[in-house]
Amino acid sequence: MSFVELTVRRLASAAPRLSSIAGASRVTATSTVRSRYISSTVRRAKTVTETAKDTLKSVDRAVSDKLVDGINVGSAVASKVKEVSQDMADSTSTATGKAQQMRNEAGAKGNELKRDAEVKGQDMKESAKDKAGQAAEKTKQAADDVKSRM
Template identity: 85%
Template sequence: MPFVTELTFRRLASAAPRMIAGAPRATATSTLQSRYLSSTVPRAKTVTETAKDTLKTVDRAVSDKLVDGINVGSAMASKVKEVSQDIADGTATATGKAQQMRNEAEAKGNELKHDAEVKGQDVKESAKDKASQAAEKTKQAADGVKSRM
């Protein structure tokens, strides 16, 4: 520690005449402040954190698909209301149009349900793979520590 203190005093002493002579103060301080010392190691994610992140991703993907299905359902409901208004008005073509809209709504609902299930399975499998990889790495690290002892 005495070496660092001595070095600091030397720098201050050599900077003092320049500061008095009208040199900008930032020059002297930036020389002292530009040197940092860090002894911390970046922290890697734990298996638990990785699993949580993966599950959050799965949850978000499934939620997005469900919201899409709800939005389509409400849009179809408004179209069905329009069609039922046509039926109430006595339009002869309304029956065919209502049936067509019902069929479209059912097909779209089935399609979105299938997409959500497929996406959920894909993300679930991905989460399992990542969890097993993390568990394997943890096991290898534990074995490495045991072998060193």
């Protein structure tokens, strides 16, 4: 036990004797003594080594915090770059898909026009044959008419 605790106990045990002498009640004597705490130890000063260690710890902590902030910023930048590249890939694939779709549509339209041209070509060919046949018939009739007149 410390010196202060021993002194408080001695005063508390002497309080009944003092109360009869001083005319004070026992409760006030003990409550006054118990409500006070006295420290008899001297505060120890830090050594130069401990002060240096504490300074280095605070510097290390500050540097660590800044490094963690830098890592967090780097992580955020990396995720943003990844997101942008994904968006670009999506838009590229969308553009590629649209270009492919337009290419297919153009090919289909070209094939359709080719078939139409072939059909019209066949129709014109047949029409030309018919007209050539009609012209040949008319020429034959004209030749027959000329022969019959002669």
